[in-house]
Amino acid sequence: MGRYIIRRLLWTVFIVLLASILTFLIFFVLPAGDPALRFAGKQPTEELIAQARVNLGLDKSLPQQYWLFLSRLIGGDEYGWPGLGYSFHTRDAVLPELIDRSRVTGSIIVGGALMWMVIGVPVGVISALKRKTFWDRGLMGICLFFISAPVFWLALLSLLIFWKHLGWLPGTGYVPFAQNPGQWFAHLILPWCILALLYAAIYARLVRANMIDVVSEDYIRTAWAKGLSPRKVVMHHELRPALAPIIALFAIDLGALVGGTIVTETVFNMQGLGNWLLIAANNNDLPVTMAVTVVVAAAVCILTLIADVLLAIIDPRVRLQ
Amino acid sequence: MSSPREGHKLLEVRDLRVHFPTEDGVVKAVDGSSFALDRGETLGVVGESGSGKSITFLTVMGLINRSSARISGSVLFEGEEIIDASAARLRDIRGKRIGMIFQDPMTSLHPMHRVGDQIAEVVLTHTGASKKEAARLAVESLAEVGMPSPETRARQYPHEFSGGMRQRAMIAMALVLKPSLLIADEPTTALDVTIQAQILELIDELKEKFNIGVVLVSHSLATIADVSQDVMVMYAGRPAELGARDQVFQDAQHPYTWGLLESVPRPDVRVERLIPIDGQPPSLITLPPGCAFSPRCRHVRPECTAAVPELRDRGSGHLDACIIEPDEKTRLREERLAALEAGA
Known part of the structure; x- marks a missing residue:
């Protein structure tokens, strides 16, 4: 297992490099405008633009520029390690902002993911066990609603109700946990719910489908033949095989959300990674784009590695190689 | 009884x-x-x-x-x-x-639990036996159905068994409580x-x-x-x-x-x-x-x-x-x- 993990980590490095190269190339291939032009001020002269180009390193060849990016990333720069340079757009250092924004996005995703698993798995299990009853149809109907409802609409509606009309919540924005844990929680509860409802609905349907497959397996008939109680049959025999396929999906979803909670962040006015990536893409901000890409690629790789290891622990038929 | x-x-x-x-x-x-x-x-x-x-x-x-x-x-x-x-x-x-065994021993055993645990579960469900005692009875039952090295086998998973051995394990499970x-x-x-x-x-x-x-x-x-x-x-x-x-x-x-x-x-x-x-x-x-x-x-x-x-x-x-x-x-x-x- 140890050798497998090391090999997968090396593979992760490779994937991250590949993703960064692709992002780098796409940035220059797409006719998005010259970052130096923007950098040179309101009334740029030829000299100012040329100077800006030199300052930003854009005068060098593409391989040279990429090599510079890579050597700073690995060796660090004046802002620390890993070296990510400064934003073309705001001229602020990327690294400290990346850390701040990772905390915001991390808070949203981890809380939301916990919530959607806690809601989605039991709803799926109950629906499967009460198949074709009022409960099953009702729960699946609700799921369909949350899958179909646009996230921005749900988010705005919930803000209107819980913030403006009921006044239960303190409003939008993000309060760091270290500054005030209570406010951190109060500001995050709504984004968590919005994120969780969509995914809980998707996961409930998946868990239900898996459970329905599992309950007709021969080994479940064996479990009944052993005289086990219904609770034991579900908890000890049905749940594990029904949830095993969910783990891999959970890892991928979680990784994708690292750069993908754009709508939630925007509506709730939270300065997270998704939001940042959107701004960077709109402003030809290469260093920020590269930084977020590296983080997302690494997150997806490491989370799927964890999922694969977990799956091998849960299902003895899975061999890591 | x-x-x-x-x-x-x-x-x-x-x-x-x-x-x-x-x-x-x-x-x-x-x-x-x-x-x-x-x-x-x-x-x-x-x-x-x-x-x-x-x-x-x-x-x-x-x-x-x-x-x-x-x-x-x-x-x-x-x-x-x-x-x-x-x-x-x-x-x-x-x-x-009443013990029951089924047609296909390939699919009748739970793929994610150890064979010994699956047999011991019957004992734990129906008697007040301790986990240790249940595990001992499981190994005993495996020996009873002619399973070679039953202690080792009890710790293995069904996919490590041949078809005949799996059916033996099913019989051991069905008969563990006599x-x-x-x-x-x-x-x-x-x-x-x-x-x-x-x-x-x-x-x-x-x-x-x-x-x-x-x-x-x-x-x-x-x-x-x-x-x-x-x-x-x-x-x-x-x-x-x-x-x-x-x-x-x-x-x-x-x-x-x-x-x-x-x-x-x-x-x-x-x-x-x-x-x-x-x-x-x-x-x-x-x-x-x-x-x-x-x-x-x-x-x-x-x-x-x-x-x-x-x-x-x-x-x-x-x-x-x-x-x-x-x-x-x-x-x-x-x-x-x-x-x-x-x-x-």
Whole structure:
């Protein structure tokens, strides 16, 4: 297992490099405008633009520029390690902002993911066990609603109700946990719910489908033949095989959300990674784009590695190689 | 454990009916099945797919969902009526007093739990034994079914076992609490021929050793021939013929049994070729009128379709559900055998 993990980590490095190269190339291939032009001020002269180009390193060849990016990333720069340079757009250092924004996005995703698993798995299990009853149809109907409802609409509606009309919540924005844990929680509860409802609905349907497959397996008939109680049959025999396929999906979803909670962040006015990536893409901000890409690629790789290891622990038929 | 009271059979089923209402009509999976079994006996149950043999014994085990089926009749187990027993009562019986093994040992064991744990779970569910004691009993049970190095095997997962070893593990699981009845639902169908004989031998050995009753369900007469004391031939949810092994094999009374016997090779009858039974098993929703086998029967006569034939005792406990008189059947049977040997 140890050798497998090391090999997968090396593979992760490779994937991250590949993703960064692709992002780098796409940035220059797409006719998005010259970052130096923007950098040179309101009334740029030829000299100012040329100077800006030199300052930003854009005068060098593409391989040279990429090599510079890579050597700073690995060796660090004046802002620390890993070296990510400064934003073309705001001229602020990327690294400290990346850390701040990772905390915001991390808070949203981890809380939301916990919530959607806690809601989605039991709803799926109950629906499967009460198949074709009022409960099953009702729960699946609700799921369909949350899958179909646009996230921005749900988010705005919930803000209107819980913030403006009921006044239960303190409003939008993000309060760091270290500054005030209570406010951190109060500001995050709504984004968590919005994120969780969509995914809980998707996961409930998946868990239900898996459970329905599992309950007709021969080994479940064996479990009944052993005289086990219904609770034991579900908890000890049905749940594990029904949830095993969910783990891999959970890892991928979680990784994708690292750069993908754009709508939630925007509506709730939270300065997270998704939001940042959107701004960077709109402003030809290469260093920020590269930084977020590296983080997302690494997150997806490491989370799927964890999922694969977990799956091998849960299902003895899975061999890591 | 309660011992059976005097005069009670181990298992006595009377007029069992299991009907499944569906959108297309009522599926009469079992439609009037009666038989009995004692400790130390093996009842071989033979029939085609859909003859109701598996459903009969899943019903005995209480494994048919009562909300989807209409069940009537009587199932006396050790003198106790269990057909309408509560779910909790049936759970108490399953695994502890009746063990069951299934057709495909590849899929009947849980793929994610260690074999020893799966066996120990039966002990933990039904007794107050400690985990350590349950694990010890699991290993003991594996040794009992001839598993080499049972301690190691108990720690392994099913995918590390061969098919025959998995079926042995299933038997160990079914018998770990020394139940009085073992129901084996096509236990060898999914196994290699050489392994089949081993598993049947093992079941027979354990039956003698623990003095248990065994129900051996199979679609093949050949499978049950060597180890059964009694044989029941089922057709379309009802017993067609029921009797001691030699009665059924040497002096078969039902044309369906004749067909079964003629469709398998037998060393004692030299035949030029095997004769299949014509036609398909009937739909269980719209059974043919009268005798369900009549549309496929070579000796059908008008009386056959008049009424559903009752099981009749031909003497000494040999029952069959064919209305043709015994003397005439003897003649018909001799004709068929003569035709077979002539290579008709």
